[in-house]
Amino acid sequence: MSIKHWPEGERPREKLLAHGATALSDAELLAILLRTGIQGMSAVDLARYLLQQFGSLAQLMSADAATLCRHKGMGMASYTQFAVVREIGRRVLAADMAAAPLFDQPQAVADYLRLQLGQEKVEVCLALLLNQQNRLLHTVELSRGTVAENTVYVREVVTLALQHHATALILAHNHPGGLATPSAEDIALTRRLQQALALVDVHLLDHFIVTSQHAASMAELGYI
Missing domain, CATH: 1.10.150 (DNA polymerase; domain 1)
Structure with missing residues (x-):
């Protein structure tokens, strides 16, 4: 009928x-x-x-x-x-979440990043630039690569943080293959970026690995 x-x-x-x-x-x-x-x-x-x-x-x-x-x-x-x-x-949803008062809880950031990156078919890297109160200033796409490869230049990230007067930064990228496990390259990049940002008094709060179902915090895993 x-x-x-x-x-x-x-x-x-x-x-x-x-x-x-x-x-x-x-x-x-x-x-x-x-x-x-x-x-x-x-x-x-x-x-x-x-x-x-x-x-x-x-x-x-x-x-x-x-x-x-x-x-x-x-x-x-x-x-x-x-x-x-x-x-x-x-x-x-992303706009509503970005307007939230603070980005100081890993789960709030994870939810936001899953909306941004969870359905991407290629690897994309984002920087979330924050002020002293951990309020989101800007979300910037750093690079967009193939499914298996992406390149992020530490100098460019530091320059972005300074241009936007950020005092803290969260890095994030997706793993289109579906595993939210940091690779050796992810860990090495995180440590290089943390050291470089510290030289200009910008705090790297976290680096998230994102899939459609999960966002893993490298800070919670002990890498930051």
Whole structure:
């Protein structure tokens, strides 16, 4: 049965308007985004099918184009729509988190960095520049490399800290392979950067290794 023939209180769009988005299930939210179903399936039926195939809303929304398009009812238009929704959500959440009073708790920083780096397919390195109260001044992308290689120059990081009058800095980069374990190169870079920043009275607070599921603090691991 088409959604338009459902009782009004059960239709996802009307339910949202009456009770708010939080009252909707994942399938109902997705059905509103899909707008229409396919032959033999309403939008809600299609949404339930997709959630069953991918296991969760998060997995569905982060699927690459090739994977998504293998499923019925899905094509490049759906992929671009999902990608836009995902990126808007990421930017809104990142902006909210960046506006938080302090960046002095590892978990708060980890949550922010997972939003920034967790879905990147290549290795990206960021510097979070902080003031004396550990408030975020700027987030700067230092480099973007291949899946297996990235290069960060210590001199450039020190220059950035001085240009933005930062008194503290957090370094972060992702491991697209999925393991949040610091490599020997990560440890060596952290120690070189810590020594160089100390010469200009900038404190390296931490270096995070980020995956889609986790962000490991090298300070908590004892490397800083």
